[in-house]
Amino acid sequence: FSAGICSALKLTVPSHTVHGIEGQPLQLTVDYNFNATASEIQIIWLFERPQSNPKYLLGSVNQTVVPDLEYQHKFTLIPPSASLTINPLHPSDEGNYIVKVNVRGNGTTAASQKIKVAVDVPVTKPVVHTEPSSGVVELVGNITLKCTVEKGTRVAYQWMKNGKPLHANPNYTFS
Numbered sequence: 001f002s003a004g005i006c007s008a009l010k011l012t013v014p015s016h017t018v019h020g021i022e023g024q025p026l027q028l029t030v031d032y033n034f035n036a037t038a039s040e041i042q043i044i045w046l047f048e049r050p051q052s053n054p055k056y057l058l059g060s061v062n063q064t065v066v067p068d069l070e071y072q073h074k075f076t077l078i079p080p081s082a083s084l085t086i087n088p089l090h091p092s093d094e095g096n097y098i099v100k101v102n103v104r105g106n107g108t109t110a111a112s113q114k115i116k117v118a119v120d121v122p123v124t125k126p127v128v129h130t131e132p133s134s135g136v137v138e139l140v141g142n143i144t145l146k147c148t149v150e151k152g153t154r155v156a157y158q159w160m161k162n163g164k165p166l167h168a169n170p171n172y173t174f175s
Contacts, residue, residue, distance in 0.1 A: 009034045011111035022121045025087035040104040049095040094119045123152030
């Protein structure tokens with residue numbers, strides 16, 4: 001856990017980078033506590049992409065939530081929890097989410113944290129094409145195997161033979 005401490009208010013997020021899956025809900029878990037009596041608790045969520053100003057998503061004062069009307073059906077906040085649910089997650093939701101909590105008691109204390117959201121698109125089933133298409137070559141011929149996926153982020157390819165990874169050598173080349 002990492003925490004931002006400002007006076008009597010402690011705001012905690014489990015990670016500064018969270019991976020979510022496209023089309024699924026994602027909860028950004030936030031905990032806060034303070035060692036004073038509060039007359040008001042305000043929670044604000046903002047979203048920023050690189051090279052752009054943060055956008056207001058929603059906020060609450062005590063237990064009344066005020067969403068930006070543009071995003072009211074996408075984001076959920078259920079005070080007194082400061083956790084935000086994004087539903088469903090789209091690639092355009094990738095970026096930094098900023099949570100700010102203000103507590104008014106004897107004066108006002110504030111703390112904020114930033115969470116980076118990375119959206120992963122599930123990898124589709126790989127397809128292997130062979131050239132020549134028959135997959136048959138003579139002893140001195142070459143065969144080309146080409147593996148592709150239709151969709152997916154952070155795709156990694158690994159060629160295997162008899163369950164063991166293949167490495168480049170005079171018989172195999174990879175590109």
